[in-house]
Amino acid sequence: MNWNGEDLDLDAYLARIGFAGDAKPDLETLRALHRAHLASIPFENLEIMLGRLVYLDPAALQAKLVQQRRGGYCYEQNLLFAAALERIGYSVKGLGARVRVGATELRAITHMLTRVTVEDGQEWLCDVGFGAQGLREPIPLRDGIEVRQGPWTFGLVSEAGGVLVLRSLRPGGWEEIYAFTLEERYPVDYVVMNHYTSTHPRSAFTHRPVVQRAAVDTQRSLIGMRLSIEHPDGTRDERDVQEGELLDLLAREFGIELSAEDAVRLIRMCGAGA
Numbered sequence: 001m002n003w004n005g006e007d008l009d010l011d012a013y014l015a016r017i018g019f020a021g022d023a024k025p026d027l028e029t030l031r032a033l034h035r036a037h038l039a040s041i042p043f044e045n046l047e048i049m050l051g052r053l054v055y056l057d058p059a060a061l062q063a064k065l066v067q068q069r070r071g072g073y074c075y076e077q078n079l080l081f082a083a084a085l086e087r088i089g090y091s092v093k094g095l096g097a098r099v100r101v102g103a104t105e106l107r108a109i110t111h112m113l114t115r116v117t118v119e120d121g122q123e124w125l126c127d128v129g130f131g132a133q134g135l136r137e138p139i140p141l142r143d144g145i146e147v148r149q150g151p152w153t154f155g156l157v158s159e160a161g162g163v164l165v166l167r168s169l170r171p172g173g174w175e176e177i178y179a180f181t182l183e184e185r186y187p188v189d190y191v192v193m194n195h196y197t198s199t200h201p202r203s204a205f206t207h208r209p210v211v212q213r214a215a216v217d218t219q220r221s222l223i224g225m226r227l228s229i230e231h232p233d234g235t236r237d238e239r240d241v242q243e244g245e246l247l248d249l250l251a252r253e254f255g256i257e258l259s260a261e262d263a264v265r266l267i268r269m270c271g272a273g274a
Contacts, residue, residue, distance in 0.1 A: 002094075002186060003079065005086030007058040009066070013084050016040060016066045025089035027118045031137050034126055037081055042071035042254040043131035043212040045198075045205040050265055054198045056191060058083060071256060073197070073205065074112045075190045077129030082114055085126075091117040096189065097180035100165070101133060110193050111178055112185070115141060125156070125166070131212035132219035132230070133168060133177060150216050151232035171234035209270065211254050220253055225270055227253070243267050 014023065017036040023029055047054050047064075054076065055061075061080045064070045071077075082092045097111040113127040116138065124138035136149040139156065143164065146155040153169035159179070166177045197203050204210070208224040219230040222241065227249065229237045241249055247263050250256040258266065 003082040003086040003092055004058040004187075005083045008080075008083045008087050009062060010084060010087050012062070012066050013080070016069065023088045025085075025119050027120070027122070027124075027138075029088070030085070030090065030116060030118060030124065030126070033081075033084070034128060034135075034137050037077070037128045038134075038136060038214050040255075041065055041077060041128075042256055043073060043077070043129065043210070043214075044071040044254070044256060045073055045210045046070075046256070046258070046262075046266065047072075048198050048205055049209050049269055050262055054194055056187070056194055069255070069257070071211070071254070072129075073131075073210075074127075074129030075194045075197075078112045078114055078127065079187065079190065081126070081128045085114075085116060089119075094185035094187070094190070095180050095182065096185045096193070097166075097178035099178045100176040101178070108196070109180075110197055111180075112190050112193070113178075113180065115182065130177070130214075131210075132214050132221050134214055135166075136214060136216070139166075209266070211250065211256065213254050222249070222254070243270060246270060 017040040019033060019036045021032060056075055056079055061076055065072055065076060065080055085092050093115040095113045095115055096109040097113055098107045098109050099111050112129060113125065116124050116126045123141040125141045126138045127135050135154055136152060139145060139147050139154055143156060143158040146153060155167045157165050157167065159165060162181050163179050165179045167174045168177055197205055209222060211222040213220045217232065221228045225241045227239055227241050246267055247258065
């Protein structure tokens with residue numbers, strides 16, 4: 001076993017995401033788990049903003065994302081999801097991607113995603129850890145595929161050197177999300193990526209809060225103190241968030257409730273321009 005599925009409290013995880021069906025390693029269950037995870041566990045980097053390390057061991061992931069009902073970013077989300085899938089009986093392989101959203105130059109491989117095989121042998125790209133712009137459901141791991149997921153459309157195209165690019169169809173055309181190969185990655189690889197992402201001064205996650213949720217019909221993001229709600233037609237509602245409303249907004253829009261001590265610390269950091 002690669003993903004510590006044997007250490008996962010599967011019943012607690014399934015209860016956390018509101019999954020009440022028969023968990024078996026088929027495509028229907030995979031889709032349902034993917035949707036339920038995204039609907040229940042938000043994307044967030046608040047531990048970094050609170051000055052704490054991000055731990056990826058099974059006990060830490062379960063304590064934070066399941067028991068404390070917090071969120072996390074790609075490594076936390078996808079490692080927990082991989083453990084659950086492995087425990088249920090899926091074959092799961094880790095992958096690494098270079099994020100292309102907003103990129104003006106080549107970025108390092110810092111994003112985690114997974115390659116999942118269902119009982120009939122088909123392979124699917126799963127990713128519950130990209131945030132608001134990511135997949136809502138698994139997508140067939142096949143060049144040229146285009147899949148509509150509610151009001152959103154995603155596709156995969158190949159490039160030279162065995163590179164696959166995940167794209168999203170927007171009102172202005174296709175936009176690239178990230179690029180990856182099928183080179184297998186292991187938990188230890190994500191420990192290294194996580195160290196850079198959570199500590200390096202050039203990381204996008206060490207300077208300001210990033211909180212996101214991929215809802216059925218919206219993409220919700222809090223970047224710094226700016227709230228954005230994007231709709232499938234490309235329209236966007238944006239506004240600045242005041243310090244006094246931050247905690248209520250986190251709970252209402254993203255389902256994140258902080259302790260009183262963490263709340264005070266986060267507000268102080270945001271007020272200082274974090």
